[in-house]
Amino acid sequence: MIRAEELTKRYAGFTAIDRLTFEVGKGEIVGFLGPNGAGKTTTMRILAGYMPATSGSAFVARHDVFRDSLQARSCLGYLPENVPLYHDMRVREYLRFRGALKGVHGGRLKQRLGAVVDLCGLREVERAMISTLSKGYRQRVGLAEALIHEPDLLILDEPTVGLDPNQIRQVRELIKSLGEKHTILLSTHNLSEVEMTCSRVLIIHRGRIEASDSPANLVRQLRTSGLIHLELRSEKDDPKTALLAVPGVKDVAVTVEEGWVKCTVRTEAHVDLRPDFYRLAGERGWLLRELRQDRATLEDVFVEITHPDT
């Protein structure tokens, strides 16, 4: 659905994106992640045909976004960051205008208007001025606008930013249901949202793609130096030295609280030492009340990849 090859955008003395190459297949919901200023919006603007790349090429539904810009644009619905709308129009009027502009006319326009108004829950505000709408409604108007011509591809730039938790949930459900029929590329800072909705994640950092995989795979790869937490009571010996003696342990931090020793153990990559610790506790006669491994989250992956120190 989307193919980007060596996509580069340079501003005066600053490279926003640097030879990006990626593909998004039909039917995928892809989360586009990265810190602010990583080049997400730039990439999306190029894909949406708003501005050309400095070099490289991009295709949307096999149309070159620069050479066949009009065909490419008519295959996609784009929701820009902050959802710019004409404040002096009414919701239905705006959607009709945008539909007509995207080549939807007559009976089909009427039918599509009804469909997107229902889908995005805009029925009660369809006659309201856009200037009077709340942020959540504006977001939905933007989404309805992107959907009006039934595009194969949706490009959504931070669709849930600035919404309250209920609205975020609604928009997330909406995106999930749209994913059944459409290909979606969405950027967001809300990582739990990505874990819930996206089949694949692209992480971009300093204008380059640093990771591209399903959220579950990324998390699995990251469990490189997982943390294991133990809480135990030991009468005789020092648990720290005993734990450090176990092969695979890198580091142990100990705190004592009401007689219970809390150990946080950093282990080597891809090993699960919990059975070893359990056995050790048995041998040493420790009273063990907690043994738990930290699960890496997408947030850890994100931080690991885009941390300023790395």
Place this chain on the structure above:
Amino acid sequence: MKTLFILLRRELTSCYLSPVAYVVLCLFLILNGLSYHFTLLSLSRAPFAITVVQAFFNDLFFWVAYLLVFPVITMRTFAEEFKLGTIETLMTAPVRDWQVVAAKFGGAFLFYLSLWLPSLLYFLVLGWSGNRNTVGFGAQLWAPYLLLVLMGMFNVALGCLASAMTSNQIIAAMLSSVLVLGNFLLTLVGYVLNRPSRLLRDFLAYVAQVDHMDSFSRGVIDSRALVYYPSCTVLVLVLTYHVFQYRRWKA
């Protein structure tokens, strides 16, 4: 063509459904009415060998109203789209850049034309109730309106160019004032200079809006104006197109 029509309709509805249009129209009519009033007053005191139409279109009030109106009607065309960010949604719909430029220009130009329509009533009513010869009729009446169309398209284009250069409507208005007024003041160069060279005189004959109005309001149609204004309009619109594209691409 259909896209252009849809865009143009949007420009016109956004213009006529906002109170701004009616405030502008109202103030413009006040200036026009004053101009008409003083024209009639001075003609009735000391009859000259000129028609009412001629006196009206060469009056100071007329020129003030005429020059004031361009920044007001063009400042929001592009600047507002850039400011609101709607330019991003607009240009990611399947529309061409030139269609947007043409629609913005067309919308502002049609609004400009609608501003002048009420003034036609003055002359029609006066001609109908009085002596047509003293009011002006035929070419004497429609020729100045033709010139208003011609001069208007050029100045509206200048305003659009100014608006395409910035995201700030105030700056757009100032910029278009400078362009429109600067262009108008070229007329005066001929009056200020003692002995202009022939080349300069020829040049000024092309650009002098006051001189054009003088001849058109007598019913004399100067073909130089017919060529000059449309070709300058096209030139400025091409510039606007490039400025617009440049700003979008570097965004």
